[in-house]
Amino acid sequence: MSDKRPDHLLDDELCWAEGGHASDIALTAIADGELSIVPSEVRAHVDTCLTCSGHVGNAALLSLHAGERLADLAPADRLTAPERRPVPVMAIVVGLAVAFAGALPTLLDAMRSPGELGRAIPILGRGAALLGRRLLDPGGTAGLVLVWGAALLLIGVAIGIMRLAPRKEEVSS
Amino acid sequence: MLSALMSTALLAGPAPVSVPEQTAELRPVVRSVVACVLKERPDHADVEDCTNEALRRALESQSELRGPLRPWVLGIARHVALDTIRARQKQRARTAQLQVPEDASSTNLLDRLADPSEGADAKLEQAERARRVRRLLATLPEGPRSALELFHLDGLGYQQIAERLGVPLGTVATWVTRGRRAMAEALEADERGGAR
Numbered sequence A: 001m002s003d004k005r006p007d008h009l010l011d012d013e014l015c016w017a018e019g020g021h022a023s024d025i026a027l028t029a030i031a032d033g034e035l036s037i038v039p040s041e042v043r044a045h046v047d048t049c050l051t052c053s054g055h056v057g058n059a060a061l062l063s064l065h066a067g068e069r070l071a072d073l074a075p076a077d078r079l080t081a082p083e084r085r086p087v088p089v090m091a092i093v094v095g096l097a098v099a100f101a102g103a104l105p106t107l108l109d110a111m112r113s114p115g116e117l118g119r120a121i122p123i124l125g126r127g128a129a130l131l132g133r134r135l136l137d138p139g140g141t142a143g144l145v146l147v148w149g150a151a152l153l154l155i156g157v158a159i160g161i162m163r164l165a166p167r168k169e170e171v172s173s
Numbered sequence B: 001m002l003s004a005l006m007s008t009a010l011l012a013g014p015a016p017v018s019v020p021e022q023t024a025e026l027r028p029v030v031r032s033v034v035a036c037v038l039k040e041r042p043d044h045a046d047v048e049d050c051t052n053e054a055l056r057r058a059l060e061s062q063s064e065l066r067g068p069l070r071p072w073v074l075g076i077a078r079h080v081a082l083d084t085i086r087a088r089q090k091q092r093a094r095t096a097q098l099q100v101p102e103d104a105s106s107t108n109l110l111d112r113l114a115d116p117s118e119g120a121d122a123k124l125e126q127a128e129r130a131r132r133v134r135r136l137l138a139t140l141p142e143g144p145r146s147a148l149e150l151f152h153l154d155g156l157g158y159q160q161i162a163e164r165l166g167v168p169l170g171t172v173a174t175w176v177t178r179g180r181r182a183m184a185e186a187l188e189a190d191e192r193g194g195a196r
């Protein structure tokens, strides 16, 4: 029983223990839901063997316990860097391309009449300076609106994070 | 038109399995967990009752699910089985007409297993547990420790862990099994030492 299995399956020698029962390794894999890596004969045995299915329960409880203990740790305690989602490069490139295509007519117009662009820049500059003065004015409404708006935005983001963050298991009895 | 729709459906891949379907697939392992906690055979009537109850509660409260489904459902199964043990203990005490207080040590252990985050000083307990786990993780070899972190904290499967760490699948399975066992034994020894 030591023939080499395909790479996506556990080898026989890892799957069987003494007495014809499944090994701890196979039982742990089954308890973890890794059924696709356990050879079908081993799974068939576990399904019909009371001893092995009892041990699957043990392995599942051990897994549950280990997961709960590890979840207590701070991220800084980790040895391996957390798995990060890959940066969606393709989506960013497509987004930029669409934005560029959308802006293209305006850019072409602006390039055809550079004088207009030259006049627009000082107007935009004066507008930005005026907005800055209004916002920084201590008794001004604009500043007040900005402060309250920012506070509301922060509260909204905080509520969003609280709802999205994984919670500890809550079971109502 | 129809072929275009079909090819779009094929490109989209298999339809995602719903939470109720995934929960139903967990029935065998839920039954094993319940049998293990109750210390009964998997075909015992109480095991079947608890399994049904655990799956029913999981489906009923699926909106509370945060994170992976499997440990969440197994946690519910453990909770339901421990409730049954407590009910049995009370029933036995009533039948014997004894007003003996429940065995404090076993009740505490059951409570800890049922919900480790309960209690007034839960934060302190959690910090203490984290300190212990940190200490014992430092004693584990790098392979098992990384495999456990990637499995439990990042939710990676064995195959993904094997690719990430550049080792064969069998090595990952061995690391997870031995690492978990070593962790449980060390924590138990530590708790026994701390209780003394």
Ligand SMILES: [Zn+2]
Residues within 6 Å of the ligand: A020, A021, A022, A045, A046, A049, A050, A051, A052, A053
């Ligand atoms: Zn067996």
